[in-house]
Amino acid sequence: MKKNLLLFLMLITSAAFAQLPVIKTGDTFPDMVIRPVVNAPSPKINIKNLNGAKLYILNFWGTWCSPCIPEMDALAKLQKANMRTLQVIAISDDSPARLKKYLATKPSAIWLASDTGVFLYRAFGLSSVGQSAIVNSKHQVVALVKTHAINQQMINALLAGKKIRSDAETKELPVSNIKDAFGVDSTMTESVTLRGYMKGERSRGFHSPLSRRVSYYNVCSDILYKDAFAINSPKQIRYELDEKEACDFNNKASLYCFDLLVKPEEADSLYSIMQKKLLALLPIKAKIIEQMMPVYVLKKSFAEFKPKLSQSKIPSPAFSGRGFDGTGVTFGMFADKYLNNELDRPVVDETGLDGRYDIKTTVDIRTLDNIVKSVTDLGLSLEKAERKMKVLVFYK
CATH class of the missing domain: 3.40.30.10 (Glutaredoxin)
Incomplete structure (x- = not known):
């Protein structure tokens, strides 16, 4: 009609x-x-x-x-x-x-x-x-x-007027309107929850910089491990099993919802605790090894480059395909959380800038050349080199 x-x-x-x-x-x-x-x-x-x-x-x-x-x-x-x-x-x-x-x-x-x-x-x-x-x-x-x-x-x-199968992915109606899907409230000191696919929830993860809690909805086991071990570059990943066993978004049975709340005095150990919990709970295992590999080294383009320090005391790294927009962040965060996801090899920060800054880049079209240009526009350079890097290995 x-x-x-x-x-x-x-x-x-x-x-x-x-x-x-x-x-x-x-x-x-x-x-x-x-x-x-x-x-x-x-x-x-x-x-x-x-x-x-x-x-x-x-x-x-x-x-x-x-x-x-x-x-x-x-x-x-x-x-x-x-x-x-x-x-x-x-x-x-x-x-x-x-x-x-x-x-x-x-x-x-x-x-x-x-x-x-x-x-x-x-x-x-x-x-x-x-x-x-x-x-x-x-x-x-x-x-x-x-x-x-x-x-x-x-x-x-x-x-020719023939019908074809529609395979687009659309949003689902949530099965629950509960504010906290993991049942965590202010009275709880610690908790850990691992469950399967949650209908109606989009794939995402959340962790406030000052929080003692992480929450994930409908993500693969490799995403959980990458966050837990702070590995952001796909070049620092090795699979000793079929990759689809570690991540297949088309197979809802391979998706997990995970929530971890640690004691207030353990907040600084949140991710190391997360590593142990995941290794105990997930069928896919992970370990860290080290090996030499090609990298980009992030450096200052000229010795006098001194960006203005940020007034923000709370780091807020935000990024998308349009670029990076972080307040109170280090250049290490810029390299690790953003550039490692965008470039074709891992990025090592060797700027020697250890303060916190407001860093913003603009990428008109999300291509490798444009991302590199946005970095050079800041007054930085990306030099090819080799370094010993951590590698996250998935196995059973």
Whole structure:
């Protein structure tokens, strides 16, 4: 049944609370305007009024999402190969200005739309970017799929009117509204809980810098161990078993929820206690070894480089695909927590700067070159070298 815009807005409002998708496969796409679009013939698009294609791919992505960039390249090739039948509309939470910067670097015939309020993303109830909705010329949603799975064979099948399996990951309705899912309250001195997949919870972990508690929801065992042993670079990981045994987000049976509260006097030993608990509770084991490996060494570009000390007494390292924004942090934290996740080899801080600073970088498009540039813009350099590093080994 065709939904009018008023009903659509009402449904969106209720979906925000229920965390359930509003638009599903088989639904009619609502009569609505997508805007602003930074490189289409018009700055606003209503699919209902478009007659140039038989299929429209709404790709949810971001310039901050590194896997999304090659997916966009693949979609651009598909669109070029199907010029008369296919139009891709890439929708992100990036600002129009950021999208224009992307286009200046990577010109594209894909139409780029800015949705900073993530309105449409929430409308489909998606759990992550890198997923797409495909709409036909009759304005029906014919598939919700992971973007990397879209290929010519899929396009041909949809053009022939065939049904395909929707495999996009969407949010689930929480099974409980309990404020603390682990049942921890202010009267408890210590506790530890390990349980399986928790329906309705997104994958995440939480630890306040001044806390004696860590909590994780629906994560793999290797993520728990990496945090416990403070290993952030994927180059410092070795698997002596099938990697999917340690982490397979498509298999909910391999996901865990973990919560640890330690005694006030043990707060400084939180992560060493976490290591012992995980080794005792999880079927997958882990150990630390040391070996020589290629690294980047973070150094000052010139000896006189002296950044201003932070006024913040509480370290707050925040980062995303758009860059790093930390207050009261060390350059060791910047290297370990951020650069180790972003670069193609581990990063060792040898700046000699041991104070706490406010460090901010900006990455227009999440590529290795742009991340390195954002570091050099700070007055730092990344030099290739070799160092003896800790390696986290997973085994049974």
